[in-house]
């Protein structure tokens with residue numbers, strides 16, 4: 400059996416956090432199912448206002464959307480929270496406030512350093528958990544938070560094998576020193592220095608044995624994305640789940656140029672229709688959503704690289720919205736996955752997956768060589 404995990408007095412039966420997956424992959428059906436199985440269910444706040452406006456046919460703003468989705472994620476009991484990306488600056492504060500007011504057990508925040516998170520609203524019983532990719536980043540956050548009278552309740556250390564945006568430049572991904580095993584000890588040292596809070600590891604963790612391995616190395620828990628992506632309860636479209644099941648090792652690549660307008664490398668299935676288009680540089684500069692905005696010379700959040708040029712970036716908002724079944728202008732989907740997506744061979748329920756990860760049931764795996772290409 401795996402040991403339990405405590406974060407800010409919140410007892411978590413099984414030390415598995417289901418990673419936030421935006422846009423629209425980890426919503427309340429997935430998070431509440433994981434919470435009910437003793438793990439931590441995490442909804443994603445990314446573009447949630449638009450998704451809920453469509454779901455309920457009624458206008459939601461970012462605060463209302465975070466509030467509503469967290470409330471639903473918690474409604475079946477267990478531990479549930481929300482992932483709020485720093486990169487979505489426009490909605491950041493409103494999402495944090497909505498989540499805290501709804502009683503989220505935790506806010507997990509990365510894709511940038513969440514330097515002001517403790518000051519946005521009094522966190523009350525909500526644990527604040529930054530995502531970092533190095534000891535240095537954690538040290539910077541701890542120092543900054545100390546001045547706000549707060550210390551992280553836990554931190555997620557995400558290595559270069561993860562899905563979504565990566566906290567590593569392209570040439571750093573394969574470096575020995577950036578293997579999760581090697582990143583962990585200095586990160587643990589920083590955590591000890593600031594009060595010994597739990598460190599959760601993420602990126603490439605796939606089996607019960609992997610979880611045990613990292614717990615033995617000193618991690619307090621794990622965060623997993625890709626395995627939950629292809630569950631029945633995940634809100635990815637059927638086409639997305641099917642593409643994950645069919646993926647072979649050579650189909651999983653890191654998109655950098657063209658890449659995400661955030662400027663961070665982004666792991667994708669190379670046959671994702673939007674990525675194919677972007678590679679062929681056929682796509683017009685068409686971002687009309689504007690969630691991933693950067694500051695202009697006057698400090699206003701107005702700039703998006705994918706609006707300005709289609710040379711180096713693709714419109715991640717439209718691509719990911721399409722992967723969540725929301726494509727009013729018929730945009731093509733963009734499928735992000737972790738490095739181990741090629742090992743996923745079928746769609747299973749959260750209960751079945753959690754039983755396997757807890758070590759209650761042994762896995763059935765097929766090798767990627769048995770898979771046929773999905774797209775030609």
Ligand SMILES: Cc1cc2nc3c(=O)[nH]c(=O)nc-3n(C[C@H](O)[C@H](O)[C@H](O)COP(=O)(O)O)c2cc1C
Nearest residue numbers: 418419420421561562563601602603623624625737
């Ligand atoms: C489909 C997908 C979407 C993701 N979206 C986000 C996100 O919106 N915010 C975030 O911080 N991490 C995101 N991630 C990263 C996961 O939360 C998780 O930390 C990571 O995938 C762990 O690696 P694994 O997929 O190998 O288990 C995403 C990952 C995937 C696969």
